[in-house]
Amino acid sequence: MSGHSTYKPSNGFTKWIDSRLPIVRLVHDAGVSYPTPKNLNYWWTFGGILTLCLGIQIITGIVLAMHYIPQTDLAFASVEHIMRDVNYGWLLRYVHANGASMFFIAVYVHMFRGLYYGSYKAPREILWILGVLIYVLMMASAFFGYVLPWGQMSFWGATVITNLFSAIPVVGQSISTWLWGGYAIGDPTLNRFFSLHYLFPFLIVGVVVLHIWALHVTGQNNPTGVEPKGDKDTVPFTPYATAKDALGMSLFLILFAYFVFFNPLGLGDVANSEIANPLKTPPHIVPEWYLLPFYAILRAVPDKLGGVLLMFSAIAVLFVLPWLDTSKVRSARFRPIYKQFFWLHLIVCIGLGWCGAQTPDLVITHVGSAESGINFTVTHLARILSFYYFFHFIILFPLLGLIEKPKPLPESISASVLGTAKS
Amino acid sequence: MKMTMIQKLAPFAAVAALTLGVAFSSAPAQAEGGENPGLKHVAWSFDGPFGTYDRSELRRGYKVYKEVCSTCHSMNLVHFRNLSEKGGPEFSEAEVKALAAGYQVQDGPNEQGEMFERPGKQSDPFPAPYPNEEAARAALGGAYPPDMSLLVKAREGGASYIYSILTGYTTPPAGAEAVPAGLHYNAAFPGNHIAMPQPLNEGQVDYDDGTPNTLDQEAKDVSAFLAWASEPKLEQRHRLGFQVMVFLIVLSGLLYTVVRKVWSDQH
Structure with a gap:
């Protein structure tokens, strides 16, 4: 997609095509001759895995949409019709429902890999921003999709999320009404969510094309964070990276298949096997696991508007990471202090997810004497973890680059590969 | 320190371990107050991958x-016909016909525009005890x-x-x-x-x-x-899951050898 092309049309026909629509050239340059750093580890296969996830979601989703009815009286039954009467409908639905979780597992691995190896830094800022945009679109798609089966958690999850907008001063309530298409969640809401759930994956495809385009302009980062210095440091995408990506996908599909076939409800909530009932609030409303850290941040703030703002800030801060990080060195391999904080941040994010799944008043431990001490609850923990989440990005990112003394960087990728081979 | 190929695949083990750990620990935790103390665990024939x-x-x-x-x-979601389908109680079709015919269900309207009662058929859902x-x-x-x-x-x-x-x-x-x-x-x-x-x-x-x-x-x-x-x-x-797993494990094994072969000139 950029740089000089090595494609040579081999016969008259391909020459004829190439001088009119160089699509074969495009595929060759992007998927065959594209130089990739030779030291990429298997954390780098998750980009390909994500493309596979997107493809699986779109294909299963299109077929599911042929049988699904976006009408509040029929939606739940139509999903059960898919589960019981459509040929392999249970397979389509379980692949699609678990596929969403698998998609998020892969995207989180992909993002934390970027954070560890500094893949968001110059010249890959736009690449990173496009990635965050895909992540936001994924969360929106997943939210719309979760509403469609019209189970209890579908309905009440949608209620909680759309009500967030009512926290906006003055126009909040009007925005909620506008989103619902009425004064409560009902048929217009379900119908528009279905429409948007069908649209968003194609928006994601569009941004993925830009993401890959940007990737092919800057080239991939690599575990050393040192840019390739010529042909000695790179290998052609095909067969080297394609073989590794294929193995990565196959191994990932084993985990995927485990959930689809042997534990299809393991990542879901039992309440969604019950039809939506606007008159019966479930005892404990929780979003799907991949949104739990943000839910914990939302609930950590006593003020509703404050919680909403902080939750959206937790995502928004990702867009400006390239400019918050002042370190000249990309990879955490050569950043002894950042490396430790990276792991701490990962634990904090998992901890926030745990907090999001619990009832806020759950007492974790009792501090002080039996009579006068205080109960340390999930809310307290979520506040500490939320504070660290922002502290990590807003304070540590600029600060570490100034105070940290990085380890010496290798001359080049091939020098580092040979170096590690010797030691 | 040179990593072996198997060591290089550790990311997948890590991702799988974390996912499975979360999946198994979060289910009871999400239920209010943790595990139901009155729950008696029964060993069911339908437990487990087989x-x-x-x-x-x-x-x-x-x-x-x-x-x-x-x-x-x-x-409401179960039909008489399901009783004779594979993977269920597998009553014979004759048994299911007789079972369904034991119920009177409302059908219609007929050509006179009237609802009428008729014996149940295999295609009917289980009749509900109350109309609403x-x-x-x-x-x-x-x-x-x-x-x-x-x-x-x-x-x-x-x-x-x-x-x-x-x-x-x-x-x-x-x-x-x-x-x-x-x-x-x-x-x-x-x-x-x-x-x-x-x-x-x-x-x-x-x-x-x-x-x-x-x-x-x-x-x-x-x-x-x-x-x-x-x-x-x-x-x-x-059944399908077992076949898919065998397929994916064999495929992964083959791809593993492909990767080794492809990368053999790079080490």
């Missing part, structure tokens, strides 16, 4: 459902028995939860809150006060296959039947 339903158990369970549960609970929720509440003192089609999937603990409820009617322990009028004490029900009076008793359902009709047996059989009702494709899923 689990299948026990035909005789499902047939006995259907009898318990038909004679006891169905007097109050609907099961309001009628059920009016007849049952305000309580609404949930539809049973998906009950096992809609309750933390699944079939074991149903079994625990059915066998969980005891006298309240000393010091327990007084049970409000119209409710009943149940060790497995969240909050312990359930509107449903004890539905099943020792010796209540006479089994055709001579199995002793203890309360424990009846409760187990009907719980297994409800598990099938909420997940009728489980056997097909397990």
Whole structure:
């Protein structure tokens, strides 16, 4: 997609095509001759895995949409019709429902890999921003999709999320009404969510094309964070990276298949096997696991508007990471202090997810004497973890680059590969 | 330190371990207050990756459902034809026809524009005991028995939860809150006060296959039947899953050798 092309049309026909629509050239340059750093580890296969996830979601989703009815009286039954009467409908639905979780597992691995190896830094800022945009679109798609089966958690999850907008001063309530298409969640809401759930994956495809385009302009980062210095440091995408990506996908599909076939409800909530009932609030409303850290941040703030703002800030801060990080060195391999904080941040994010799944008043431990001490609850923990989440990005990112003394960087990728081979 | 190829694949082990760890630890944690103390875990024939339903158990369970549960609970998503499908109780078609014909269902309108009653057919859903929720509440003192089609999937603990409820009617322990009028004490029900009076008793359902009709047996059989009702494709899923797993593991092995071969000139 950029740089000089090595494609040579081999016969008259391909020459004829190439001088009119160089699509074969495009595929060759992007998927065959594209130089990739030779030291990429298997954390780098998750980009390909994500493309596979997107493809699986779109294909299963299109077929599911042929049988699904976006009408509040029929939606739940139509999903059960898919589960019981459509040929392999249970397979389509379980692949699609678990596929969403698998998609998020892969995207989180992909993002934390970027954070560890500094893949968001110059010249890959736009690449990173496009990635965050895909992540936001994924969360929106997943939210719309979760509403469609019209189970209890579908309905009440949608209620909680759309009500967030009512926290906006003055126009909040009007925005909620506008989103619902009425004064409560009902048929217009379900119908528009279905429409948007069908649209968003194609928006994601569009941004993925830009993401890959940007990737092919800057080239991939690599575990050393040192840019390739010529042909000695790179290998052609095909067969080297394609073989590794294929193995990565196959191994990932084993985990995927485990959930689809042997534990299809393991990542879901039992309440969604019950039809939506606007008159019966479930005892404990929780979003799907991949949104739990943000839910914990939302609930950590006593003020509703404050919680909403902080939750959206937790995502928004990702867009400006390239400019918050002042370190000249990309990879955490050569950043002894950042490396430790990276792991701490990962634990904090998992901890926030745990907090999001619990009832806020759950007492974790009792501090002080039996009579006068205080109960340390999930809310307290979520506040500490939320504070660290922002502290990590807003304070540590600029600060570490100034105070940290990085380890010496290798001359080049091939020098580092040979170096590690010797030691 | 040179990593072996297997060591290089550690990311996948790490991702799988983390995912499975979260999946297994979060399910009970998400239920309010953790694991239900009244839950009795039963070893079911359909547990595990090779689990299948026990035909005789499902047939006995259907009898318990038909004679006891169905007097109050609907099961709208299950049709008579499902009873003869593979992977379920697998009654013969003749048996199912006879079962369905034992019910009168409303159909119509006919050419005169009138609704009429006719014997049930295999294509009919299980007839519901009440025409609507309001009628059920009016007849049952305000309580609404949930539809049973998906009950096992809609309750933390699944079939074991149903079994625990059915066998969980005891006298309240000393010091327990007084049970409000119209409710009943149940060790497995969240909050312990359930509107449903004890539905099943020792010796209540006479089994055709001579199995002793203890309360424990009846409760187990009907719980297994409800598990099938909420997940009728489980056997097909397990069978296909095994084939997919074998395929993916062999494919991964082949791709592993492909990667080694392709990268052999780079090390």
